[in-house]
Amino acid sequence: MGLSLLSFIYLVGSVTFILGLKMLSHPDTARKGNLVAAAGMTLAIIGTIFLYEENGERLHNHLWIFGGLLIGSITGWIAAKKVKMTAMPEMVSLFNGMGGACAALISINEYGHLVGRDAAQGTLLTILLGLIIGSVSFAGSIIAWGKLNGRIKDFAFKGQQIGNIILLLLTLAAAAYLLFNLNNDNYWLFYIIFVAALVYGVMFVLPIGGADMPVVISLLNSFTGVAAACGGFLYNNQVMLTGGILVGAAGTLLTMLMCKAMNRSLTNVLIGSFGGSSAAAAGTKG
Amino acid sequence: MESFFDWVHNNHAIIYIVILSIFLGIEVIGRVPSVLHTPLMSGANAIHGVVIIGAIIVMGRVDPDNYIALIIGFLAVILGTLNVVGGFMVTDRMLEMFKKKK
Known part of the structure; x- marks a missing residue:
């Protein structure tokens, strides 16, 4: 009974996410849409805590789970209530970073269970993807947050774009190597990949002008969506999968729409600051 | 193949x-009209907070005496909750502002 009820709850949750996004894109229904999605999320969280089971075993450590939920809720509540209206975008960026970090931490914990056992390659692949995407999103969002509130200045040097691409390729190559050769001698490579992904996230956002931050936050937002979907693959969990992929797809489209509204192209935003074009000028002002 | x-x-x-x-x-x-771009981004941000479910599952399966894993899982639950609660609340406040303008 428990598990079938949970499946139904996840189905309801997925539908509320779709409805929520739909309603959020019309001015009249937007506020209600947000509440609909929030209700579905609450249902899915409560259902998971009490009904989830694996091989007939329920979840334990309830004290830790409720403790974390309580601390997170109170902090999030206060932060969201106190933030000034003008500082909203940077708050969104900060919360987005938290989601990315959450995905990365899930991967780290799951990897810890994996070492020394025979791991299925699919499992390892989703763990690695969740780690890399989550870390990039976390580090990038924190930098975007710092830029919007003026704590971090634009920083660009010659060859940064090429350096970034090389760093990304090296990270992906290390991940691919680990995927096919995981053993007790090279398990630490995972943590190097983690650090490299964090560094890449920082270097990716640093040169982009401050005025372009909303677009970058939207892009990182869709990254976190994909990282959440990796968790969905890992646990074969439909609500994480649909929620994550929906946000990944909608976020990517939204990023492009935002660029269009600014009469720019995405490539222009991402590498624009380097050519000394309008992006750099706008960036120094922002 | x-x-x-x-x-x-x-x-x-x-x-x-x-x-x-x-x-x-x-x-x-x-x-979506362009005035709603930022609230929609914020709402989507809250929805990908669904990653919290993964954090709860991780947390609930950890051995009670594996402290490193407990702490990492605990952090993940806190961060995920921040994403969900903060995300939905910030979106709500943004949309509230829209109402007042009319």
Whole structure:
């Protein structure tokens, strides 16, 4: 009974996410849409805590789970209530970073269970993807947050774009190597990949002008969506999968729409600051 | 090549979900007016907070005497909750502001 009820709850949750996004894109229904999605999320969280089971075993450590939920809720509540209206975008960026970090931490914990056992390659692949995407999103969002509130200045040097691409390729190559050769001698490579992904996230956002931050936050937002979907693959969990992929797809489209509204192209935003074009000028002002 | 087809066959339900969700995600926000870009981004941000479910599952399966894993899981639950609660509340406050303008 428990598990079938949970499946139904996840189905309801997925539908509320779709409805929520739909309603959020019309001015009249937007506020209600947000509440609909929030209700579905609450249902899915409560259902998971009490009904989830694996091989007939329920979840334990309830004290830790409720403790974390309580601390997170109170902090999030206060932060969201106190933030000034003008500082909203940077708050969104900060919360987005938290989601990315959450995905990365899930991967780290799951990897810890994996070492020394025979791991299925699919499992390892989703763990690695969740780690890399989550870390990039976390580090990038924190930098975007710092830029919007003026704590971090634009920083660009010659060859940064090429350096970034090389760093990304090296990270992906290390991940691919680990995927096919995981053993007790090279398990630490995972943590190097983690650090490299964090560094890449920082270097990716640093040169982009401050005025372009909303677009970058939207892009990182869709990254976190994909990282959440990796968790969905890992646990074969439909609500994480649909929620994550929906946000990944909608976020990517939204990023492009935002660029269009600014009469720019995405490539222009991402590498624009380097050519000394309008992006750099706008960036120094922002 | 055959192993690829096997993989598709064994995971066809999930692959269908992913592909249909991609199209759905694009269609469902296709006509959003530009004033709603930021609230929609914020709402989508809250929805990917669904990653909290993964954090709860991780936390709930850790051995009670594995302290490193407990702490990492605990952090993940806190961060995920921040994403969900903060995300929905910030979106609500943004949309509240829209009402007042009218």
